[in-house]
Structure formats: structure tokens, C-alpha cells
Amino acid sequence: MSDIAQMMRAANPVPDAAAALPDVELDALLVLTETRSTDMSIDQMEKAVTQERPPYRRPPWLVAAAAFVAVLFIGVAVWAIGFGDEPEVVDPPPTTQATTTTAAPVDTGALAAIGERLMAAFDTYDTDTVDELMADDAAPIDMFGASTKSDVLALIPWMDATGMRLESPRCEGSEPDQVACTPLQIMRWAAAGGARPLEGTMFLKIEDGRVVAMRYGRPAFGFYHDRFRAFIREADPTAPDRMWFTADNGEPYAILSDESYSLFEQYTEEYWEFLRN
Amino acid sequence: MAGMSNTLDTQLEALYRAHARQVHAYCLRRTSGEEAKDVTSEVFLVAWRRIDDVPPGDQALPWLFGVARNVLANRNRSSRRHGRLVAKASQYYDHASPGPEPQLVRSEEHRQLMAAMAQLPEKDQEILRLVEWEGLTREQVAEMMFVSRAAIDKRISRAYKKMARTMGVPKTDQLTTPVTLEEGGGA
Numbered sequence: 001m002s003d004i005a006q007m008m009r010a011a012n013p014v015p016d017a018a019a020a021l022p023d024v025e026l027d028a029l030l031v032l033t034e035t036r037s038t039d040m041s042i043d044q045m046e047k048a049v050t051q052e053r054p055p056y057r058r059p060p061w062l063v064a065a066a067a068f069v070a071v072l073f074i075g076v077a078v079w080a081i082g083f084g085d086e087p088e089v090v091d092p093p094p095t096t097q098a099t100t101t102t103a104a105p106v107d108t109g110a111l112a113a114i115g116e117r118l119m120a121a122f123d124t125y126d127t128d129t130v131d132e133l134m135a136d137d138a139a140p141i142d143m144f145g146a147s148t149k150s151d152v153l154a155l156i157p158w159m160d161a162t163g164m165r166l167e168s169p170r171c172e173g174s175e176p177d178q179v180a181c182t183p184l185q186i187m188r189w190a191a192a193g194g195a196r197p198l199e200g201t202m203f204l205k206i207e208d209g210r211v212v213a214m215r216y217g218r219p220a221f222g223f224y225h226d227r228f229r230a231f232i233r234e235a236d237p238t239a240p241d242r243m244w245f246t247a248d249n250g251e252p253y254a255i256l257s258d259e260s261y262s263l264f265e266q267y268t269e270e271y272w273e274f275l276r277n
Numbered sequence: 278m279a280g281m282s283n284t285l286d287t288q289l290e291a292l293y294r295a296h297a298r299q300v301h302a303y304c305l306r307r308t309s310g311e312e313a314k315d316v317t318s319e320v321f322l323v324a325w326r327r328i329d330d331v332p333p334g335d336q337a338l339p340w341l342f343g344v345a346r347n348v349l350a351n352r353n354r355s356s357r358r359h360g361r362l363v364a365k366a367s368q369y370y371d372h373a374s375p376g377p378e379p380q381l382v383r384s385e386e387h388r389q390l391m392a393a394m395a396q397l398p399e400k401d402q403e404i405l406r407l408v409e410w411e412g413l414t415r416e417q418v419a420e421m422m423f424v425s426r427a428a429i430d431k432r433i434s435r436a437y438k439k440m441a442r443t444m445g446v447p448k449t450d451q452l453t454t455p456v457t458l459e460e461g462g463g464a
Contacts, residue, residue, distance in 0.1 A: 029314055
């Protein structure tokens with residue numbers, strides 16, 4: 001070999017594509033593809049691509065690394081945590097007591113409006129409005145791994161950076177002090193690979209005009225774990241500690257920090273363009 | 278194809294007929310034989326779903342490679358496993374069968390080459406594979422990677438120089454000569 005380029009060509013492990021897939025196998029594979037396309041629903045096709053992981057328990061939090069504000073567990077938390085298949089409420093409804101029987105009628109429309117305002121604030125990455133609508137001691141549960149109000153506020157720029165959207169939410173009163181909102185959840189890095197949006201349900205408990213508890217319910221089908229792994233591998237293979245880390249359970253956790261926001265934004269854009277082109 | 282049903286439309290079949298072998302070869306260069314077929318099938322399932330997104334003409338193949346790359350990335354749990362499967366596929370599909378002596382030489386050369394290649398950044402490795410094995414033009418690779426053609430040229434030149442240094446191969450003028458589609462190996 002006179003040079004590396006020629007050596008590379010000679011080292012081609014499949015020098016003859018036609019020989020590697022003879023006519024009969026080419027036709028058989030087409031039949032297989034056709035069968036899969038008709039036998040599988042769109043949801044099943046998505047699962048075949050994304051290879052959903054089993055649900056995991058609530059994620060741990062990164063408490064080290066002073067540079068990092070918080071840790072967001074992405075691997076499974078977004079969709080697989082918490083709720084069972086049946087929707088639940090944030091907290092058990094309060095036991096009816098004599099002292100509450102004289103309570104004023106609940107304006108469920110007003111509660112729904114608060115819920116829709118909050119969801120719109122998430123979708124527009126409006127940290128100030130989320131801050132305003134959440135009580136300081138609000139208790140998020142299964143909210144992408146956030147467990148305090150400050151976590152939720154730190155989550156918003158990450159959503160912005162990764163192009164995650166909670167689109168067109170509708171909220172309806174589900175209990176006297178609770179509303180359920182059903183956003184369409186869009187992740188740009190997953191959508192770039194053809195993944196469809198997910199439907200989720202967010203339950204909000206509202207007191208005195210502010211959200212005191214929130215819980216994100218499992219969507220119709222799972223989190224695109226493998227797509228996320230593919231994304232982060234593509235995005236930052238040489239310095240994962242700057243954007244994410246792998247926890248002991250083997251799942252990737254996104255890191256929330258000013259540095260990671262900009263890295264996620266940069267690589268999401270590149271990933272999107274790469275897959276689109 | 279006889280028995281082609283109504284469900285798989287003619288547009289997809291045309292796409293499949295035009296590119297399935299190249300997509301399969303792409304997968305086979307990166308994973309095992311059975312998985313390569315499975316991934317190829319998945320790639321065309323995605324194409325079937327997103328047939329309107331598939332670019333026309335010369336860009337269809339890089340688009341399909343992009344989907345295949347993504348599907349494979351989803352499946353590959355670790356680079357070590359990936360490397361083993363590539364090596365396995367490489368051995369299994371050595372159809373050229375050049376005979377004992379050249380085979381021995383080639384094996385050592387291949388080993389050295391693969392070792393040198395493994396020291397490159399993953400993106401550079403992929404660019405070399407796309408140009409030299411998949412037969413894409415540098416323009417197509419640039420489009421696929423969303424970088425300029427000049428950037429691809431620079432990366433390839435740099436990669437070959439680094440590989441030559443690693444392997445102790447004398448540098449030649451050809452190392453920096455752009456490779457056209459006709460020169461490329463490919464499927």
C-alpha cells in the first residue's frame with residue numbers, strides 16, 4: 001500500500017455491498033420491513049427504535065461539584081417515574097372536615113387558569129412567572145428529577161437549552177384544590193431522530209393562588225432513553241462530566257449549570273441539524 | 278417485487294431498491310450480520326414513516342446513513358462492544374479472499390490500520406468511513422455532518438497524517454489529496 005487512504009479502502013470490511021445482501025435476501029428484508037410496518041403500531045415502532053428501559057426509582061441528586069448547581073436525572077425520570085398507569089393526584093384529597101364545610105365555592109376555572117399560566121411559563125421558559133406562581137416551599141414530585149422550587153427554576157434554562165417544550169396545555173379541575181394539565185411534551189434531540197411528542201399529565205395543587213405541589217404523570221409511552229444516550233454520546237463524548245454523568249445505576253444524569261446550559265444548547269442545535277441533514 | 282403489498286408504497290420501495298444495499302453495508306461495517314439486517318429494516322421503517330422528510334436525489338443516502346447511525350447509536354451500549362462487532366463483521370465479510378499470503382499481510386496491516394484509526398476522534402473515524410467505505414463524496418459528508426467541505430478536507434488530511442505517524446508509514450503527497458467519489462471505495 002502506498003498510502004493510508006489506499007489502505008483504508010482495502011480495509012473496507014464490506015467491499016461488495018451486493019454480495020453482502022444477495023437478491024433473495026434483499027427481497028426477504030423488504031418483506032420483513034413491510035411486515036413490521038403493518039404489524040407494528042406507530043407506538044411500537046417508536047419503542048423498537050428507542051428500546052425503552054425499565055422504570056427506575058426516584059433519582060438521586062448530585063451534591064458534589066461546586067460548579068454544578070444541580071443534577072437532573074434524565075435517563076428515566078422524565079416519563080417513567082412515579083405514577084402508575086392510572087393518574088393520581090398530588091396529595092390525597094384532604095379529609096372532609098366540619099370546619100371546611102363552609103368553605104367558599106371553588107372557582108375551578110380560576111385554578112385552571114393558574115395551571116395554564118404556569119404551563120405556558122414553562123413552555124416559554126419564563127422563569128420569573130414560574131417563580132411567581134410557585135410557593136417557596138412547593139414540593140415537586142417526579143418533575144424531571146426536581147424536588148424543590150429552586151430545582152424547578154434551574155430546570156427551565158435547561159429546557160430552553162435543549163428545546164424541550166410543554167406545548168398547548170389544557171388544564172381542568174380535578175379536585176377542589178387541584179388541576180390536571182395535559183401538555184404535549186416535545187424534546188428536540190428526540191424529535192430530530194424522528195421521535196414523536198409525548199403526552200403527559202401534570203397535577204397541580206394550588207393554594208392561595210400559588211402552586212404548592214406538582215407531580216408529573218407518566219405519559220402515554222416512555223422516555224426516549226436511548227435517544228438521549230445517543231444524543232449525549234454524540235454531543236460530548238470527550239468531556240461528559242461537563243454535561244452529564246453516569247450514576248451508579250448506569251443511568252445518565254444531565255447536569256444543570258451555566259456551562260451545561262450553553263453546551264446543551266450548542267450540541268442540541270448541532271444534533272438537530274446533523275440528523276435533519 | 279412480487280407480493281409487494283399496498284401498505285408499503287411504491288415510493289418507499291423505490292427508495293429501498295435504490296439504497297438498501299448501501300444502508301445494509303453501512304450497518305454491516307459497524308455491527309454484526311443479523312443486527313445489520315435488523316437495523317436496515319428499522320431504517321426503512323423510519324423512512325417509511327417520514328417519507329416526506331427523505332431528501333431527494335443524492336442526499337437520500339446520507340439521510341438514510343444518518344438514521345442508521347442514530348439507530349446503531351441507540352443500540353450500541355459501549356464502544357468496546359461496538360469495536361468487537363466491527364472486528365467480527367470485518368472478518369466475516371472478507372469476501373475478497375485474497376489468498377493466504379496477502380491475507381496475512383493484510384491482517385497485520387489491517388490490525389495496524391484499525392489501531393491507528395481507533396486513536397482518532399470518533400467523528401474523524403466516521404468521516405473516513407463515510408468517504409472511504411461508504412463512498413460518499415466529501416460534499417455529502419459535509420452536508421451530513423453540517424460542516425463545510427473545507428472542514429472535511431482538513432479533518433481527513435489531519436486524520437491520515439496522524440494515522441501515518443502512528444503506523445510509521447512515510448508521508449506521501451496523496452495523503453492530502455482529496456478523494457473523489459470515483460476514487461473512494463464504498464459500496
